Amino acid sequence: MARPRTPLLDRDRIGAAALELLAEQGEFSVPQIARALGVQTASVYHHVDGRAGVIELIRERVCAEIDGGALAGAPWDGALEAWARSYRAAFAAYPRAIPLLMTTPVRAPAVLAQYEEAVLLLLRAGFRLDQVMPVLTGLENLVLGSALDLAAPEAMWEPTPRTPLLAGALAAQGPGRAEAAFEVGLTAFLAYARTLRGGAEPTG
Structure with missing residues (x-):
């Protein structure tokens, strides 16, 4: 079976994209995350509980360095x-x-x-x-x-x-x-x- 062109979406990729957007522009939206990852907005919502869930992914990534x-x-x-x-x-x-x-x-x-x-x-x-x-x-x-x-x-x-x-x-x-x-x-x-x-x- 051929491998997908785009890596499968997961919480780690969503968190990384959100943190990158936040670092660059001081804000993010779920549609922006979807565009950055090349997926539909609805696909992001399959993995996180809306914006609040994305915020917690960001928190986890930052606090993992503590x-x-x-x-x-x-x-x-x-x-x-x-x-x-x-x-x-x-x-x-x-x-x-x-x-x-x-x-x-x-x-x-x-x-x-x-x-x-x-x-x-x-x-x-x-x-x-x-x-x-x-x-x-x-x-x-x-x-x-x-x-x-x-x-x-x-x-x-x-x-x-x-x-x-x-x-x-x-x-x-x-x-x-x-x-x-x-x-x-x-x-x-x-x-x-x-x-x-x-x-x-x-x-x-």
């Missing part, structure tokens, strides 16, 4: 830091995906499983259950904001003669503005997270 294994490390704060750095690197590669993924509920099983490991890490470290999600959400906000910052121009301010202090501060900061800001934020975040534990002994 080192979830870091969450199994010790001590807890070192594990959380390693996960945060990997998380930032994964999303920095696709900054245009951040607004979309940050404003839609997480449903992808593989991504939810990684969050489950993060919750377990914090509970074993001695955090109360009601502290876990504020800590994780706060870290996520820091990480994703910094990932967007990496895509921003190095010079984000244009001082005028009326802002000499700002001009001096900008001149003094040196190169690597986004990296330096991330280090400040992550160091401060981890220091605060340590105080939330209140010296509690790890469990489990």
